[in-house]
Amino acid sequence: MKLWGAGTARSLRPIWVAEELGLEYEHAPIGPRTGETKTPEYTALNRKQKIPFLQDGDIHLSESVAICRYLIDQYPTDNLKAPTAPKDKVKEDEWCCYIYGELDETSLYVMRRHRDLSEIYGASEEVVKAAGAYAERHLGVMAEHLNDREYLMGDGFSLPDLLLVTCLDWATFYGLNVPAPLQAYKARIAQRPAYQKSMYTNYKELMGEINGAVNGN
Ligand SMILES: N[C@@H](CCC(=O)N[C@@H](CS)C(=O)NCC(=O)O)C(=O)O
Incomplete structure:
Protein backbone atom coordinates (compact mmCIF):
# COMPACT_ATOMS: atom_id res chain seq x y z
CA MET A 1 0.00 0.00 0.00
CA LEU A 80 -12.38 3.22 14.30
CA LYS A 81 -16.05 2.31 14.32
CA ALA A 82 -17.74 1.79 10.98
CA PRO A 83 -21.55 1.77 11.27
CA THR A 84 -23.37 -1.08 9.58
CA ALA A 85 -27.06 -0.34 10.13
CA PRO A 86 -28.49 1.88 7.36
CA LYS A 87 -29.79 4.43 9.86
CA ASP A 88 -26.30 4.78 11.39
CA LYS A 89 -24.57 4.83 8.00
CA VAL A 90 -26.64 7.78 6.85
CA LYS A 91 -26.00 9.63 10.11
CA GLU A 92 -22.29 9.14 9.53
CA ASP A 93 -22.66 10.38 5.95
CA GLU A 94 -24.58 13.38 7.23
CA TRP A 95 -21.69 14.36 9.54
CA CYS A 96 -19.00 13.66 6.94
CA CYS A 97 -20.77 15.72 4.26
CA TYR A 98 -21.44 18.53 6.73
CA ILE A 99 -17.85 18.72 7.93
CA TYR A 100 -16.29 18.32 4.50
CA GLY A 101 -18.79 20.54 2.68
CA GLU A 102 -19.29 23.35 5.15
CA LEU A 103 -16.01 23.49 7.09
CA ASP A 104 -13.35 22.17 4.74
CA GLU A 105 -14.46 23.18 1.26
CA THR A 106 -16.67 26.22 1.62
CA SER A 107 -14.88 27.84 4.56
CA LEU A 108 -11.30 26.82 5.34
CA TYR A 109 -10.21 26.09 1.80
CA VAL A 110 -11.88 29.29 0.59
CA MET A 111 -9.81 31.19 3.17
CA ARG A 112 -6.73 29.37 1.94
CA ARG A 113 -7.50 30.24 -1.68
CA HIS A 114 -8.06 33.91 -1.14
CA ARG A 115 -5.27 34.53 1.36
CA ASP A 116 -2.44 31.92 1.23
CA LEU A 117 -2.95 31.12 -2.47
CA SER A 118 -4.02 34.60 -3.55
CA GLU A 119 -1.46 34.65 -6.35
CA ILE A 120 -3.44 31.89 -8.04
CA TYR A 121 -7.03 32.61 -6.95
CA GLY A 122 -7.00 36.36 -6.22
CA ALA A 123 -6.78 38.13 -2.87
CA SER A 124 -9.96 39.07 -1.04
CA GLU A 125 -10.05 40.13 2.58
CA GLU A 126 -13.83 40.34 2.36
CA VAL A 127 -14.17 36.73 1.22
CA VAL A 128 -11.69 35.50 3.85
CA LYS A 129 -13.60 37.31 6.58
CA ALA A 130 -17.00 36.03 5.45
CA ALA A 131 -15.70 32.45 5.10
CA GLY A 132 -14.21 32.64 8.61
CA ALA A 133 -17.51 33.87 10.05
CA TYR A 134 -19.35 31.10 8.19
CA ALA A 135 -16.99 28.48 9.62
CA GLU A 136 -17.49 29.85 13.14
CA ARG A 137 -21.25 29.59 12.75
CA HIS A 138 -20.99 25.88 11.93
CA LEU A 139 -18.35 25.28 14.60
CA GLY A 140 -21.04 26.57 16.97
CA VAL A 141 -23.48 23.90 15.74
CA MET A 142 -20.92 21.15 16.36
CA ALA A 143 -19.96 22.59 19.75
CA GLU A 144 -23.60 22.38 20.81
CA HIS A 145 -23.79 18.76 19.71
CA LEU A 146 -20.55 17.84 21.49
CA ASN A 147 -21.32 19.75 24.66
CA ASP A 148 -22.58 16.61 26.40
CA ARG A 149 -21.16 13.91 24.12
CA GLU A 150 -17.73 12.37 23.77
CA TYR A 151 -17.93 11.73 20.01
CA LEU A 152 -20.09 12.85 17.10
CA MET A 153 -21.66 9.40 16.67
CA GLY A 154 -23.01 7.54 19.69
CA ASP A 155 -20.73 4.56 19.36
CA GLY A 156 -17.17 5.79 19.82
CA PHE A 157 -14.48 7.45 17.69
CA SER A 158 -15.37 7.31 13.99
CA LEU A 159 -14.58 8.90 10.62
CA PRO A 160 -16.56 12.14 11.23
CA ASP A 161 -14.51 12.77 14.40
CA LEU A 162 -11.29 12.31 12.47
CA LEU A 163 -12.46 14.74 9.78
CA LEU A 164 -13.63 17.27 12.34
CA VAL A 165 -10.34 17.23 14.26
CA THR A 166 -8.36 17.89 11.07
CA CYS A 167 -10.64 20.91 10.46
CA LEU A 168 -10.34 22.09 14.07
CA ASP A 169 -6.55 22.12 13.77
CA TRP A 170 -6.90 24.06 10.54
CA ALA A 171 -9.43 26.53 12.04
CA THR A 172 -7.16 27.10 15.06
CA PHE A 173 -4.19 27.68 12.76
CA TYR A 174 -6.28 30.31 10.93
CA GLY A 175 -7.12 32.06 14.21
CA LEU A 176 -10.85 31.27 14.17
CA ASN A 177 -12.86 31.14 17.36
CA VAL A 178 -13.10 27.45 18.28
CA PRO A 179 -15.68 27.09 21.09
CA ALA A 180 -14.57 25.54 24.40
CA PRO A 181 -16.46 22.21 24.02
CA LEU A 182 -14.70 21.66 20.68
CA GLN A 183 -11.32 22.52 22.19
CA ALA A 184 -11.90 19.98 24.99
CA TYR A 185 -13.03 17.37 22.44
CA LYS A 186 -9.97 18.03 20.28
CA ALA A 187 -7.64 17.80 23.31
CA ARG A 188 -9.13 14.38 24.22
CA ILE A 189 -8.78 13.01 20.70
CA ALA A 190 -5.25 14.42 20.34
CA GLN A 191 -4.16 11.89 23.00
CA ARG A 192 -4.62 9.07 20.51
CA PRO A 193 -1.22 7.60 19.56
CA ALA A 194 -2.34 7.25 15.93
CA TYR A 195 -3.10 10.97 15.74
CA GLN A 196 0.31 11.87 17.14
CA LYS A 197 2.15 9.50 14.83
CA SER A 198 0.26 10.67 11.75
CA MET A 199 0.82 14.35 12.62
CA TYR A 200 4.53 13.65 12.70
CA THR A 201 4.48 11.68 9.44
CA ASN A 202 2.36 14.31 7.67
CA TYR A 203 4.14 17.41 8.89
CA LYS A 204 7.72 16.30 9.54
CA GLU A 205 9.09 17.91 6.39
CA LEU A 206 7.41 21.20 7.37
CA MET A 207 8.64 20.83 10.97
CA GLY A 208 12.15 20.36 9.59
CA GLU A 209 11.71 23.56 7.57
CA ILE A 210 10.42 25.44 10.61
CA ASN A 211 13.24 24.15 12.82
CA GLY A 212 15.70 24.92 10.05
CA ALA A 213 14.40 28.48 9.87
CA VAL A 214 14.56 28.85 13.65
CA ASN A 215 18.10 27.48 13.71
CA GLY A 216 19.05 29.70 10.83
CA ASN A 217 19.87 26.68 8.57
N1 LIG B 1 -11.26 17.18 -2.36
C1 LIG B 1 -9.90 16.78 -2.34
C2 LIG B 1 -9.03 18.01 -2.32
C3 LIG B 1 -7.61 17.68 -2.70
C4 LIG B 1 -6.80 18.94 -2.81
O1 LIG B 1 -7.27 19.98 -3.26
N2 LIG B 1 -5.53 18.81 -2.45
C5 LIG B 1 -4.65 19.97 -2.50
C6 LIG B 1 -3.75 20.00 -1.29
S1 LIG B 1 -4.70 20.13 0.17
C7 LIG B 1 -3.78 19.83 -3.74
O2 LIG B 1 -3.30 18.77 -4.04
N3 LIG B 1 -3.62 20.95 -4.43
C8 LIG B 1 -2.75 21.02 -5.59
C9 LIG B 1 -3.40 21.73 -6.70
O3 LIG B 1 -4.58 22.11 -6.60
O4 LIG B 1 -2.70 21.91 -7.69
C10 LIG B 1 -9.61 15.89 -1.12
O5 LIG B 1 -10.27 16.05 -0.08
O6 LIG B 1 -8.72 15.03 -1.21
Missing part, protein backbone atom coordinates in the same frame (compact mmCIF):
# COMPACT_ATOMS: atom_id res chain seq x y z
CA LYS A 2 1.27 3.45 -0.85
CA LEU A 3 -0.07 6.78 0.42
CA TRP A 4 0.86 9.91 -1.45
CA GLY A 5 0.83 13.38 0.04
CA ALA A 6 2.04 15.34 3.05
CA GLY A 7 1.79 18.71 4.71
CA THR A 8 -1.95 19.48 4.55
CA ALA A 9 -5.11 18.67 6.53
CA ARG A 10 -6.34 16.58 3.61
CA SER A 11 -3.18 14.48 3.39
CA LEU A 12 -3.24 13.89 7.17
CA ARG A 13 -6.59 12.10 7.06
CA PRO A 14 -5.67 8.84 5.27
CA ILE A 15 -2.36 8.65 7.14
CA TRP A 16 -4.21 8.97 10.44
CA VAL A 17 -6.73 6.28 9.40
CA ALA A 18 -3.90 3.95 8.33
CA GLU A 19 -2.27 4.44 11.73
CA GLU A 20 -5.54 3.80 13.59
CA LEU A 21 -5.96 0.57 11.63
CA GLY A 22 -2.36 -0.51 12.24
CA LEU A 23 -1.65 -0.82 8.50
CA GLU A 24 1.76 -1.14 6.89
CA TYR A 25 2.18 1.42 4.14
CA GLU A 26 4.78 3.24 2.14
CA HIS A 27 4.52 7.01 2.39
CA ALA A 28 5.42 9.33 -0.50
CA PRO A 29 5.51 12.80 1.13
CA ILE A 30 4.87 14.88 -1.98
CA GLY A 31 3.39 18.36 -1.45
CA PRO A 32 0.92 20.47 -3.44
CA ARG A 33 2.35 23.15 -5.71
CA THR A 34 5.88 21.79 -5.40
CA GLY A 35 5.79 20.40 -8.94
CA GLU A 36 5.69 16.87 -7.49
CA THR A 37 2.01 16.39 -8.36
CA LYS A 38 2.68 17.46 -11.95
CA THR A 39 5.30 14.90 -12.95
CA PRO A 40 4.27 12.55 -15.80
CA GLU A 41 4.56 9.57 -13.40
CA TYR A 42 2.20 11.09 -10.83
CA THR A 43 -0.17 12.48 -13.46
CA ALA A 44 -0.50 8.99 -14.92
CA LEU A 45 -1.59 7.79 -11.47
CA ASN A 46 -3.80 10.75 -10.60
CA ARG A 47 -4.95 12.91 -13.47
CA LYS A 48 -6.26 15.48 -10.98
CA GLN A 49 -2.63 16.20 -9.94
CA LYS A 50 -3.70 16.51 -6.33
CA ILE A 51 -2.93 14.93 -2.98
CA PRO A 52 -3.82 12.75 -1.14
CA PHE A 53 -3.81 9.59 -3.25
CA LEU A 54 -3.87 5.88 -2.40
CA GLN A 55 -2.56 2.83 -4.24
CA ASP A 56 -3.61 -0.48 -2.71
CA GLY A 57 -3.17 -3.32 -5.20
CA ASP A 58 -5.41 -2.48 -8.12
CA ILE A 59 -7.34 0.12 -6.11
CA HIS A 60 -6.30 3.66 -7.03
CA LEU A 61 -8.17 6.40 -5.15
CA SER A 62 -8.13 10.14 -4.75
CA GLU A 63 -10.31 12.28 -2.40
CA SER A 64 -9.39 12.24 1.26
CA VAL A 65 -12.81 11.16 2.52
CA ALA A 66 -13.14 8.35 -0.04
CA ILE A 67 -9.66 7.02 0.80
CA CYS A 68 -10.47 7.01 4.52
CA ARG A 69 -13.78 5.29 3.90
CA TYR A 70 -12.12 2.64 1.73
CA LEU A 71 -9.45 1.86 4.34
CA ILE A 72 -11.97 1.64 7.19
CA ASP A 73 -14.28 -0.67 5.24
CA GLN A 74 -11.50 -2.79 3.78
CA TYR A 75 -9.48 -3.23 7.01
CA PRO A 76 -12.02 -3.04 9.84
CA THR A 77 -10.89 -2.57 13.44
CA ASP A 78 -12.52 -1.62 16.74
CA ASN A 79 -10.32 1.50 16.94
